[in-house]
Amino acid sequence: MSVSMLSTFVKPMHPEGRRFVAIAAALTVGLVFVWQPLGWIGLGLTIWVYYFFRDPERVTPDRPGVMVSPADGVVSLLEPAVPPAELGLGDGAMMRVSVFMSVFNCHVNRVPAAGRITALAYRPGKFLNASLDKASVDNERNGLAIDLPDGRRYGVVQIAGLVARRILCWAREGDEMAAGERFGLIRFGSRLDIYLPEGATPLVAIGQTMVAGETVIADLGTPAPGGG
Numbered sequence: 001m002s003v004s005m006l007s008t009f010v011k012p013m014h015p016e017g018r019r020f021v022a023i024a025a026a027l028t029v030g031l032v033f034v035w036q037p038l039g040w041i042g043l044g045l046t047i048w049v050y051y052f053f054r055d056p057e058r059v060t061p062d063r064p065g066v067m068v069s070p071a072d073g074v075v076s077l078l079e080p081a082v083p084p085a086e087l088g089l090g091d092g093a094m095m096r097v098s099v100f101m102s103v104f105n106c107h108v109n110r111v112p113a114a115g116r117i118t119a120l121a122y123r124p125g126k127f128l129n130a131s132l133d134k135a136s137v138d139n140e141r142n143g144l145a146i147d148l149p150d151g152r153r154y155g156v157v158q159i160a161g162l163v164a165r166r167i168l169c170w171a172r173e174g175d176e177m178a179a180g181e182r183f184g185l186i187r188f189g190s191r192l193d194i195y196l197p198e199g200a201t202p203l204v205a206i207g208q209t210m211v212a213g214e215t216v217i218a219d220l221g222t223p224a225p226g227g228g
Contacts, residue, residue, distance in 0.1 A: 011054040016168065016185055024049045055108050058213035060180030067112040067200065067218040068180060069210035070156055071192040073101040078206050083155045083195045086121035087145040094155070094195040097202055097217055099210050101190050109158060109184040110213040111146070111177040112194055113220065118153065119145035120173050142167045142184070146177070148197060148220070155195035158186055180213035194218075 028042030060068055077098035083089040101107055122142045140160040147153050158167045169184035177183060196202065199221035204210070210217070 011051075011056045016053060016187075020049050020053065021046060052103065052107065054106055055182075056106065058110070058180060058211070060110075060178075060213050061216060063216075065220045066216045067154075067194070067196070067220060068110070069099055069204075069212055069215040069217050070109050070112050070183075070194060071099045071101055071210060072105040072107075072212045073099045073191075073210050075204050075206050075208045075210060076100040076191065077193075078202060078204065081193075081195070084121070084123070084141065084143050084157060086123065087119050087143045087155045087157075087195075089145060089153060089155050089195060094197075095200065095202055097194045097196065097204060099192050099194070101186070101192070106212065107186050107190065108182055108212065109156075109186070109192060111171075111179055111181045111183050112156060112217065113146070113148060113154070114179045115146040115148045115154075115177060117144055117171055117173050117175045117177060118147050119143070120169065120171070122167070122169075140167065142169050144169070144171065144183070150222075152197035152199065152220075154197040154200070155193075156183075157193040157195075158184055159191045159193060160186060 024042065024046040028039055028046050031042040032039035075097060077096060079096060080093035081096040082091060082093050085091070120143070124140050141157050143155060143157040145153055145155050158169065160167055166187045167184070168186070171177065171183040194217065196218050197220065200218045201221055202218050204217050
């Protein structure tokens with residue numbers, strides 16, 4: 001198998017997944033000793049765990065004035081919504097784009113547009129199906145408020161899902177982040193909400209497939225005269 005073909009099927013794995021793959025591999029060995037055919041089930045589980053934690057390189061569009069998807073998955077919601085209060089984005093509705101990640105998607109999260117992180121806020125909560133609208137309010141979540149260079153602010157919220165049990169975010173308040181830069185990961189099925197800044201126009205539709213760091217989700221447009 002050529003190097004190019006091998007790279008198509010074998011992707012880098014995020015370090016967060018190493019111990020989970022090790023656990024699945026150990027389980028596989030145990031199943032082989034119990035009954036050899038069970039070993040094939042364990043092998044399939046091990047491959048799936050590796051696949052879940054894959055962290056492929058992405059090519060972020062070199063285009064000014066656009067936002068890219070922070071997650072792999074499918075657009076599940078596209079509507080005005082009030083962002084979480086803890087992010088300090090105000091109590092008015094902002095256009096929200098929700099990307100639902102199934103257990104088969106890559107779960108590494110990326111920054112939609114370059115800027116500085118001005119707020120980070122984690123909130124414990126339930127583990128409802130992440131595709132439900134009320135998951136934005138009820139589920140465990142971790143939010144980031146990010147200031148664009150022109151002073152406008154947008155939000156990105158990691159939301160735990162039905163089988164997700166840990167949200168990871170390695171970005172810190174004050175960090176300057178580039179578009180497409182990795183900032184976190186959610187273990188197993190989950191969702192990301194993106195609250196677009198003033199003047200931005202969504203360029204996606206419900207049901208559209210997203211590729212983190214590559215698919216353009218919005219045109220940033222320009223801030224309103226006299227606005228921040």
